[in-house]
Amino acid sequence: MTDEKTLVSGIDIPSPASATDDGGVLGTIGRVGASRRQFIKGVISSGAAVSSAGYVFGGMAGCATEEAPMAGGVERLISLNVNGETRRVDVLPYETLAMTLRYKLGLTGTKLGCDRAECGACTVLLDGVSTYSCSTLTHTVRGRAIRTVEGLEGPNGELHPVQQAMIDELGPQCGFCTPGQVMAAVALLEANPSPTRDEARFALSGNLCRCGAYDHYLNSVMRAAQSA
Ligand code: FES
């Protein structure tokens, strides 16, 4: 009967009360025309929709495009020094550097993994020091030299020696962590051109690799150091 049905994920099923009387919800589904498989698919798809909505809207939280109250009167149109160029960009007071780079300046080589200072995928250089851009407010880096993986490209498009070494040592597997690993390695070698393996391991310790290619990345740093 229609008044006994409850809508769950697009599938009409009897209310829990009547279902319990007849031996449970799943046991009743077959008698109203929906299979157990359809019911389970519906529940899974509704859960997936809720999860992905949270990811999409939550993931863009640091790059809101709506005008926010000007707490403290922060100037929004600012100049950034990115890869040796001055870039004018409209930045909200609470916007992170990773969001500005990726979604305002189109520098998508900088990846966003955890967005909470845990994985290192977003690593860029600030005045030569490796830094998590997901945890750095863009307004705080005015006047600093920002380098992203795009800034490593040579005048004729050639790869940086660290990038070439990572290819030679088969460092990248899925490649998602690679830009962050590259930037951390570049920061190390510019400060210390002849690191020990332990020093290299320490320098890259803030960059997680879900594929577990840590030895390959370490080999790459040592190869790049020897070729410099
Ligand atoms: S995305 Fe910045 S540390 Fe993970």
Ligand code: FES
């Ligand atoms: S190569 Fe896949 S996460 Fe590092």
